[in-house]
Amino acid sequence: MNFIYFLVNGPSQNEVYGSWYMDEGYVLGLVLSIIIAVLAVVLFYYVWSKFKPVTALHWFITMGVAAVATFCVNFFIAKGRIVNYISFNALDQADPTAIQRVAAGTLDMWMYSLNSLILAVIFYFIFSVILKRWSNSYNIPFGVSRKK
Amino acid sequence: MTTYVFFVGGTGARVLRSLVMLLASGVEIGANNKIVPVIIDYDMQNGDLKEAKDLLNLYNRLHNTAAYTSGESGFFNAAIEMRDYSMANIKGDGDRDTFAKYIMYSFLKNDRELAPTAALINALYDDSPQDSPSTELNLEMSVGFKGNPNIGSVIFNDYFNDRSYGYQDFVSEFGDGSRAFIVGSIFGGTGSSGLPQLVKKFRQEGEAGSGNSTALQHAPVGACVVLPYFNVNKDARSAISSDTFNSKAKAALTYYAAEINSKLNEIYYIGCTGAGQPYANHEGGEAQKNYAHLVEVLSAMSIIEFIRRDDRDIPNKDLTGTPECYEYRVQHGLLNKNGRDELKPVSYLDILGLKNDDEKSIYHRYVRHLNAFAYFVKYCLDFTFSGKDSGMFGQSYYKSLGKYITGGQFGPELKDFEERFVRWTKELGDNSQLRFDPYDFSQELDYLVHRDENKAKAKDIKDTIRLALANGSKEYKSEPDSAGKIFLHIGSQAGIEAADR
Numbered sequence: 001m002n003f004i005y006f007l008v009n010g011p012s013q014n015e016v017y018g019s020w021y022m023d024e025g026y027v028l029g030l031v032l033s034i035i036i037a038v039l040a041v042v043l044f045y046y047v048w049s050k051f052k053p054v055t056a057l058h059w060f061i062t063m064g065v066a067a068v069a070t071f072c073v074n075f076f077i078a079k080g081r082i083v084n085y086i087s088f089n090a091l092d093q094a095d096p097t098a099i100q101r102v103a104a105g106t107l108d109m110w111m112y113s114l115n116s117l118i119l120a121v122i123f124y125f126i127f128s129v130i131l132k133r134w135s136n137s138y139n140i141p142f143g144v145s146r147k148k
Numbered sequence: 149m150t151t152y153v154f155f156v157g158g159t160g161a162r163v164l165r166s167l168v169m170l171l172a173s174g175v176e177i178g179a180n181n182k183i184v185p186v187i188i189d190y191d192m193q194n195g196d197l198k199e200a201k202d203l204l205n206l207y208n209r210l211h212n213t214a215a216y217t218s219g220e221s222g223f224f225n226a227a228i229e230m231r232d233y234s235m236a237n238i239k240g241d242g243d244r245d246t247f248a249k250y251i252m253y254s255f256l257k258n259d260r261e262l263a264p265t266a267a268l269i270n271a272l273y274d275d276s277p278q279d280s281p282s283t284e285l286n287l288e289m290s291v292g293f294k295g296n297p298n299i300g301s302v303i304f305n306d307y308f309n310d311r312s313y314g315y316q317d318f319v320s321e322f323g324d325g326s327r328a329f330i331v332g333s334i335f336g337g338t339g340s341s342g343l344p345q346l347v348k349k350f351r352q353e354g355e356a357g358s359g360n361s362t363a364l365q366h367a368p369v370g371a372c373v374v375l376p377y378f379n380v381n382k383d384a385r386s387a388i389s390s391d392t393f394n395s396k397a398k399a400a401l402t403y404y405a406a407e408i409n410s411k412l413n414e415i416y417y418i419g420c421t422g423a424g425q426p427y428a429n430h431e432g433g434e435a436q437k438n439y440a441h442l443v444e445v446l447s448a449m450s451i452i453e454f455i456r457r458d459d460r461d462i463p464n465k466d467l468t469g470t471p472e473c474y475e476y477r478v479q480h481g482l483l484n485k486n487g488r489d490e491l492k493p494v495s496y497l498d499i500l501g502l503k504n505d506d507e508k509s510i511y512h513r514y515v516r517h518l519n520a521f522a523y524f525v526k527y528c529l530d531f532t533f534s535g536k537d538s539g540m541f542g543q544s545y546y547k548s549l550g551k552y553i554t555g556g557q558f559g560p561e562l563k564d565f566e567e568r569f570v571r572w573t574k575e576l577g578d579n580s581q582l583r584f585d586p587y588d589f590s591q592e593l594d595y596l597v598h599r600d601e602n603k604a605k606a607k608d609i610k611d612t613i614r615l616a617l618a619n620g621s622k623e624y625k626s627e628p629d630s631a632g633k634i635f636l637h638i639g640s641q642a643g644i645e646a647a648d649r
Contacts, residue, residue: 053614057541136619139547144624 001026007115011108016091016098017082021112024081029074029116036073037123040066045128045135056141063124070120075113079103149178150229151455152318154186154330154346157338159374159444161187161197163331166440167448168203169572171226172210172565173521174640175514177455179218182227186318188236188307190300190338196438199568201235204228206565213558214636222640223521231321233314238307246278247299248285273298297396300341307342308349315349322364329454331447333374334400335393343371344400344408351411351467368413368462370454373404375419377443378581379426412471413464414457416450418443425580439575442584449514450474519597520643522573522587525566526596527613527646528639529589533563545617545638548624552631562632593646609646616642 002009005026012018044062048054082102086092092099102109132138155164164185177183185204189197211224248254256266269285276283284296307313322328330346332339350364376393397419409415420443453474463472530536537543538550546553553559570589577585587596593609620638624631 049618051615053543053611053618055541055543136615136622137544138622139544144548 001030004030004119005112005115007111007118008108011106011111015106015108016095017086017089017102018108020082020085021108023085025078025112028077028081029112030119032073032077033070033116033119034123036066036070037120038127040069040124041127041131045132045137049135049137049140054137054140059128059137059141063121066124067117067121071113071117074116075105075109078109078112079105082109149181149325149327149455150184150323151177151181151327151329151451152184152186152322153451154188154328154332154342155200156188156330156332156342156346157336157340158189158194158196158438159333159336159339159447160331161189161194161200162438162440162444163372163374163447163451164200165196165203165572166444167451168200168207168228169569170445170448170452170514170518171228172207172224172569174221174223174225174517174643175452176221176517177226177452181455182229183451183455184229184231185234186231186236187234188238188338188342190238190303203565203568204230206561206568209557209561210565210636213632215633216637220637223524223636223643225640231314231317233317236307236313236315238303238310238313245288246285247273247287247302248275250303253285297336297340297400300338301345304338304341304345308345319361319364322361322367324363325459326363327368327370327455328364329370329372329451331372331374331451333376334404335374335376335397339374340396340400343373344404347371347408347411366467368454368457368459368465369411370414370416370450371412372416372418372447372450373401374443374447375417377418377420377441378438381426409471409473410464410469411467413462413467414454414472414474416447416453416474418446418450418475420582439579440572441579442576442582445576445584516644516647518586519647520640521569522589522596522643523593523609523613523646524639524643525569526589526593527610527642528562528566529570530593531610533559543614543618545614545621545635548621549631549635552628553635556632558632558635562636607649609649612646612649613642616645 001022005021008021008025012021040062044054044059048058048062052058079102083099086098086102128141132140132143153167155161164187171177171183187197187200207224208228208230211227214222214224216222216225251269253266253269256262256269273284275285278286278288280286284299287296287299308315328350330343332343334340334343347369350367350369352365375397379393420441464470531543532546532550532553535554537546538554542550553562573587573589577583577587586598588598589596593613594607596609617638620641621634623634623638
């Protein structure tokens with residue numbers, strides 16, 4: 001997981017709650033990225049493209065929306081979960097400013113959200129390639145025919 | 149079933165043009181039915197005829213590309229099969245360019261024994277000098293009979309006698325179950341002389357007892373008799389005067405009632421009072437290229453009605469009674485203002501009846517298809533051929549089919565046909581005699597079809613077409629040869645979906 005969340009490793013090392021990422025943060029971020037990417041792909045290929053003619057531009061827009069959504073969701077979930085993690089493990093005794101800093105947003109949280117965004121974009125692409133062939137937009141973002 | 153349709157003279161050519169447009173839009177003539185056109189004219193340089201021939205060739209190439217199987221419907225679906233005898237230019241050799249030379253009048257006059265015949269001819273035909281518009285014997289025939297059926301009926305016999313015109317080939321091919329239909333005007337020269345001769349000849353054939361000729365003798369035969377529907381500018385130098393159209397038509401109708409009608413199964417009479425600005429007066433040649441007229445569209449529809457008629461419903465089968473006669477009277481199109489008739493645009497709803505859901509209604513059989521094709525044409529010209537649907541962010545269907553649609557032979561041909569369709573509808577709308585104005589191609593897609601003012605405009609036509617094209621293009625399986633076929637098939641579906649909105 002450290003490998004996947006490469007942006008978080010550095011900034012989280014000096015934080016008292018740094019172990020939260022290994023305990024649940026990485027898995028949670030990964031799962032949320034996959035869910036949001038799958039939802040976006042299904043919405044694009046099997047809902048939107050049934051009612052409106054879509055192009056690669058719409059595919060990129062959907063990807064952008066999914067990426068931003070993943071960023072925001074992961075950021076706010078991380079914030080809530082980390083505050084609970086600090087309180088539950090009494091980590092604020094070691095660093096009394098931890099909760100205040102987390103509430104304002106720390107660098108590791110921003111990096112965590114950004115890393116999840118990158119994962120969501122990768123999953124969006126992978127699921128697009130898998131799911132597009134049965135949809136009306138089989139050739140978006142690339143491809144000519146559905147199958148030979 | 150094969151229906152051999154004879155298009156005689158300039159009006160025949162113009163009706164053929166409208167027929168091709170109707171069939172291109174997907175109007176159905178019935179499963180397994182096909183049309184074999186036979187175009188007969190003296191004046192092969194006639195502009196209307198050249199346009200019809202070009203259109204016919206283009207139609208056939210697109211029909212072959214579409215390659216529909218039996219039971220399928222769509223644009224360019226109906227089969228129009230050309231034969232070697234489909235174009236009959238009943239023009240004699242260049243030396244016999246006047247009627248007098250054609251019948252060797254000077255020889256008759258100079259021969260003592262034949263002099264009485266020459267005198268009889270002199271009594272029947274006006275022998276004014278060649279520059280006189282009333283001349284008949286000295287009529288210069290390079291561009292046709294110029295509204296003289298008494299000359300045309302003599303020369304028309306060549307069509308039956310000269311094997312190079314292919315009438316005998318037609319008779320040999322005509323089989324049991326086939327039908328024949330003749331379209332021609334009765335106020336001009338070629339049509340009014342050809343129509344009765346063809347009918348009489350059809351019914352004479354077979355008296356000798358030969359197989360195929362018997363089939364023709366007893367076959368269902370229909371005719372569309374086009375009555376005067378336009379007038380032309382007065383020109384003292386021209387042999388054509390619309391002042392004589394009605395009297396010629398009356399004389400012809402009287403003759404038909406006595407000699408022709410009982411030999412037919414169905415007759416369609418279509419005409420219209422020329423009310424607006426007269427056409428320019430051209431005796432023939434390339435300059436004779438009149439704007440398309442609603443009457444020609446209705447005449448083309450009569451052909452389709454005849455072909456679609458079930459065998460059981462064919463009237464006057466034993467040819468002992470009277471044929472079924474259909475008359476069409478346009479009641480709209482004129483607005484009486486202060487005692488004067490003024491033209492007003494005529495819409496589909498005025499002419500063809502309100503839209504309804506009955507599958508047999510005029511709307512479903514004709515208007516829906518025309519609307520579908522108009523939407524498809526407009527979309528193709530505005531987006532497909534203009535390149536707006538191409539590129540990285542282009543439409544889904546274009547990614548698959550684009551380079552095959554716009555490139556090669558298919559794309560330019562389809563575009564050419566579509567531009568001719570636009571021109572045809574524009575001519576109908578701009579016709580100075582009667583404005584039939586169903587489409588405005590200068591407007592956005594949603595405003596293309598002129599609708600009842602009380603009804604809301606169509607919405608999202610562009611998206612409807614794009615969605616249908618995207619859905620349909622899934623059929624493409626990386627076989628370039630099939631791209632044109634698939635585009636026409638899915639385009640038909642897209643057009644119908646747009647028309648149904």
